[in-house]
Amino acid sequence: MTRKILVLPGDGIGPEITAQASRVLAACQARGLDVEVEEAPVGGTAYDLHGTPLPDSTLDRARAADAVLLGAVGGPQWDAIEDISKRPEKGLLGLRKELGLFGNLRPALLYPQLAEASSLKPELVAGLDIMIVRELTGGIYFGQPRGIEERDGQRVGFNTYIYSEAEIERIGRVAFEMAQKRGKKLCSVDKANVLEVTMLWREVMERLAPEYPDVELTHMYVDNAAMQLVREPKQFDVVVTGNMFGDILSDAAAMLTGSIGMLPSASLNESGQGMYEPCHGSAPDIAGQGLANPLATILSVAMMLRYSLGENALAERIEAAVGKVLDDGLRTADIAPQGGPYVSTVEMGDAVLAAL
Amino acid sequence: MTRKILVLPGDGIGPEITAQASRVLAACQARGLDVEVEEAPVGGTAYDLHGTPLPDSTLDRARAADAVLLGAVGGPQWDAIEDISKRPEKGLLGLRKELGLFGNLRPALLYPQLAEASSLKPELVAGLDIMIVRELTGGIYFGQPRGIEERDGQRVGFNTYIYSEAEIERIGRVAFEMAQKRGKKLCSVDKANVLEVTMLWREVMERLAPEYPDVELTHMYVDNAAMQLVREPKQFDVVVTGNMFGDILSDAAAMLTGSIGMLPSASLNESGQGMYEPCHGSAPDIAGQGLANPLATILSVAMMLRYSLGENALAERIEAAVGKVLDDGLRTADIAPQGGPYVSTVEMGDAVLAAL
Ligand SMILES: CC(C)[C@H](C(=O)O)[C@@H](O)C(=O)O
Numbered sequence: 179m180t181r182k183i184l185v186l187p188g189d190g191i192g193p194e195i196t197a198q199a200s201r202v203l204a205a206c207q208a209r210g211l212d213v214e215v216e217e218a219p220v221g222g223t224a225y226d227l228h229g230t231p232l233p234d235s236t237l238d239r240a241r242a243a244d245a246v247l248l249g250a251v252g253g254p255q256w257d258a259i260e261d262i263s264k265r266p267e268k269g270l271l272g273l274r275k276e277l278g279l280f281g282n283l284r285p286a287l288l289y290p291q292l293a294e295a296s297s298l299k300p301e302l303v304a305g306l307d308i309m310i311v312r313e314l315t316g317g318i319y320f321g322q323p324r325g326i327e328e329r330d331g332q333r334v335g336f337n338t339y340i341y342s343e344a345e346i347e348r349i350g351r352v353a354f355e356m357a358q359k360r361g362k363k364l365c366s367v368d369k370a371n372v373l374e375v376t377m378l379w380r381e382v383m384e385r386l387a388p389e390y391p392d393v394e395l396t397h398m399y400v401d402n403a404a405m406q407l408v409r410e411p412k413q414f415d416v417v418v419t420g421n422m423f424g425d426i427l428s429d430a431a432a433m434l435t436g437s438i439g440m441l442p443s444a445s446l447n448e449s450g451q452g453m454y455e456p457c458h459g460s461a462p463d464i465a466g467q468g469l470a471n472p473l474a475t476i477l478s479v480a481m482m483l484r485y486s487l488g489e490n491a492l493a494e495r496i497e498a499a500v501g502k503v504l505d506d507g508l509r510t511a512d513i514a515p516q517g518g519p520y521v522s523t524v525e526m527g528d529a530v531l532a533a534l
Numbered sequence: 535m536t537r538k539i540l541v542l543p544g545d546g547i548g549p550e551i552t553a554q555a556s557r558v559l560a561a562c563q564a565r566g567l568d569v570e571v572e573e574a575p576v577g578g579t580a581y582d583l584h585g586t587p588l589p590d591s592t593l594d595r596a597r598a599a600d601a602v603l604l605g606a607v608g609g610p611q612w613d614a615i616e617d618i619s620k621r622p623e624k625g626l627l628g629l630r631k632e633l634g635l636f637g638n639l640r641p642a643l644l645y646p647q648l649a650e651a652s653s654l655k656p657e658l659v660a661g662l663d664i665m666i667v668r669e670l671t672g673g674i675y676f677g678q679p680r681g682i683e684e685r686d687g688q689r690v691g692f693n694t695y696i697y698s699e700a701e702i703e704r705i706g707r708v709a710f711e712m713a714q715k716r717g718k719k720l721c722s723v724d725k726a727n728v729l730e731v732t733m734l735w736r737e738v739m740e741r742l743a744p745e746y747p748d749v750e751l752t753h754m755y756v757d758n759a760a761m762q763l764v765r766e767p768k769q770f771d772v773v774v775t776g777n778m779f780g781d782i783l784s785d786a787a788a789m790l791t792g793s794i795g796m797l798p799s800a801s802l803n804e805s806g807q808g809m810y811e812p813c814h815g816s817a818p819d820i821a822g823q824g825l826a827n828p829l830a831t832i833l834s835v836a837m838m839l840r841y842s843l844g845e846n847a848l849a850e851r852i853e854a855a856v857g858k859v860l861d862d863g864l865r866t867a868d869i870a871p872q873g874g875p876y877v878s879t880v881e882m883g884d885a886v887l888a889a890l
C-alpha cells in the first residue's frame with residue numbers, strides 16, 4: 179500500500195531545508211520505498227497565500243497523510259499581524275492540536291564529530307544522549323480561559339495551565355516505554371512545590387511507575403532541571419515534562435550539543451501518525467542564502483521512516499549517510515569551526531545523497 | 535535610629551549559613567552599624583514547632599523589620615505533608631506575598647577566582663555579569679483559580695498565569711532603572727508567540743521604553759533565552775521576566791557561573807524593605823556537616839546593607855572581604871577543585887571575619 183507523506187516547507191529557511199530532505203525521500207523511493215509525496219503551504223507563507231496560517235486544504239491533506247514533514251514557521255514580516263489567531267505559529271500549533279500529536283520526542287544527541295561545537299567543556303558532553311519527551315497538545319499552550327481583558331479598570335492578561343489525569347497518563351506511558359528502550363531512567367520534571375497542576379502530574383507519574391518496574395523514575399523541579407542540564411547533562415536519559423517546560427528545557431538541552439542544526443524531532447499521535455521537524459526555527463536572518471543546515475530535516479526523515487513508516491533499515495541508512503558526511507569533514511556554516519570552510523545547503527544535500 | 539533586621543535561618547543548611555552571616559552582621563555592629571538583630575522560625579522548622587511554615591509571630595516581626603535575611607527552606611521530611619498550604623515553601627511564598635516583595639534581583643556573576651568551576655568553556659563566561667530581575671509576587675505562582683478537582687469524571691489540575699498592567703509596569707520600572715545603572719541593555723523574556731499574558735507583558739515593556747531612552751530594550755522568547763544563556767551568556771546585561779520563567783532562567787544563569795554557592799539575591803517591595811537570601815536551596819543532603827558555603831548568605835548581607843540600609847561602604851567592605859578570602863585560595867567543598875582541599879562553613883566564616 180502506497181503511503182502518503184505531506185511536506186510543509188513553511189517559512190524562512192524552511193523551503194531550502196525541506197528541499198534537501200525531499201531529495202533524500204526521492205532517493206528512498208528510487209530504492210523501493212512506496213510513498214507518495216505532496217507539498218502544501220503552512221505558516222506565514224500560507225497566510226500570504228490564503229489569509230490563514232493553516233488553510234483547510236493543508237489540514238485535510240495532513241489528516242490524510244501517514245506522516246508530515248515540516249520545515250519551520252515564522253518570521254518578522256508576520257509579527258505585526260494583529261489577529262493572533264493568524265500568526266504563523268498558529269499554523270504549527272493548529273496542526274499539533276488537530277492531528278492530536280501529543281507526544282513530542284526531542285533528542286539531544288552530541289555527534290562525536292562535532293564535540294567541539296558545544297559551549298560546555300568537552301568532558302561534560304562527550305557521548306551526550308538525552309531524549310526529551312514533551313507533552314504537545316495540552317498544558318498552558320491550549321488551556322482555557324485565556325486572553326487579555328479589562329478587570330477593575332485595568333487590563334490583565336491570563337492563560338490557564340491545565341492537565342487532566344488522562345492527558346498525563348498518555349504522555350507518561352510514551353516516556354516510560356521510551357525509557358524501557360533506552361537507558362531505563364526516566365526523570366519527570368515539574369514544579370510540584372508550587373503548582374497544583376504539576377502535583378497531579380507527579381502523582382500520575384508515580385501511579386504509572388509500578389507498571390514499568392525496569393524503569394527508575396525520579397522527579398525534579400523545573401528550576402533544578404534547568405541547572406542540572408547545564409551542570410551535568412549526562413545524568414539524564416529520558417526526561418518527561420509538560421508543554422511549556424518541555425519547550426524551554428528541550429531548547430536548552432539541544433543547545434548543549436552546540437549543533438541545534440543537527441537535531442530532528444517527532445510528534446506522534448495515538449495511531450502512530452507523526453509530524454517530523456527539525457528542532458531549530460525558521461532562521462529568517464539567513465533564509466535564501468544557502469547557509470542553512472539541512473541535516474536536522476534529513477534526520478527528521480529518518481525519524482519518520484522509523485516511527486511512522488516502520489522502515490528501520492532505511493532510517494539507519496540515512497543516519498549512516500549523515501555520519502559519513504560528518505566523518506568526511508563536511509560542515510555547513512552553523513557547525514563549521516570559526517573561520518573554517520563550509521558548504522552550502524545544497525552541497526550538503528548532494529553529499530548526503532552521494533553517501534546514501 | 536536603630537534599624538531592625540530579622541534573621542530567618544529556615545531548614546537544611548539554613549541555620550549554618552545564616553550563623554556565619556550573623557557573625558558578619560555582628561562585626562558590622564561592632565564597627566558602628568546601628569541595627570537590632572532578631573531570629574524567628576520559618577519553613578519546615580516552623581511547621582515542626584508551630585504547625586505552620588509561616589507563624590503569625592514570624593510574619594509580624596518580618597513586617598516590622600527593615601530587612602529580612604533568609605537562609606533556605608524545604609527538605610524531604612516535609613514532602614509528605616498532605617496539606618500543601620503547610621509545606622515549607624509556602625512559608626517563603628507567604629513572606630514574599632505578604633511583604634509585597636515583587637522585585638527579585640538575582641545576579642549571575644562569575645568570580646574570576648572561580649572561573650574554572652563553570653561547566654562552560656572559560657572564554658564564554660570570563661567576566662560574566664548578568665542581573666536577572668524576576669517578578670516575585672504575581673504570575674502563575676499566585677494566580678487564581680488554582681487547584682485539583684473532578685471534571686467530567688476525571689481529575690484535572692490547573693493554575694492561572696495572570697498579570698495586570700500595573701504589575702508588569704512596576705517590575706518593568708525596576709528593570710529599566712537597573713539597566714540604567716549597569717550596561718544599559720534590557721532583555722525582556724516572554725512567550726508572546728503563544729501566551730496572551732506575555733503579549734500584554736511585551737506591550738507594557740514597549741510602552742515604558744521611551745521613558746528610558748538610554749536603555750536598549752529587546753525581547754526574547756523564553757525557549758530562545760534558555761538556549762542563548764547556554765550558547766553565549768555574555769550577550770545579556772539585565773534580563774526581566776515573570777515569576778516562573780524567572781525561577782527557571784535565574785537558576786540556569788546562576789549555574790553558568792559554576793558557583794551557585796556564591797550568589798546572593800534581593801527581593802524588594804515598594805518601600806525599599808527587602809528580604810535577602812542565597813540563590814541556592816536548603817541542600818538537606820549536606821545539612822549539619824559543615825560543608826555548606828556561607829558566602830552567598832554573607833554576600834546577601836552586603837546586598838541588604840546596600841539596598842535596604844543605604845550602607846554602601848559597609849557593603850563594599852564585605853564584598854572586598856569575600857574577594858580577599860577567594861584570592862587567598864580558601865574554598866568550601868562546593869567551589870573547591872575536584873579532590874582539592876577545602877574548609878568548613880565555620881572556617882570560611884572565620885576567614886571572612888578576619889578579612890573584614
Ligand atoms: C514556534 C513555537 C510556537 C513552538 C513552541 O513553542 O512549541 C516552538 O518554540 C517549538 O518548540 O516547537
Ligand SMILES: CC(C)[C@H](C(=O)O)[C@@H](O)C(=O)O
Pocket residue numbers: 371372401608623626627781
Ligand atoms: C522554593 C521555591 C518555592 C522557590 C521558587 O520557586 O520561587 C525557589 O525555587 C526560588 O527560586 O526561590
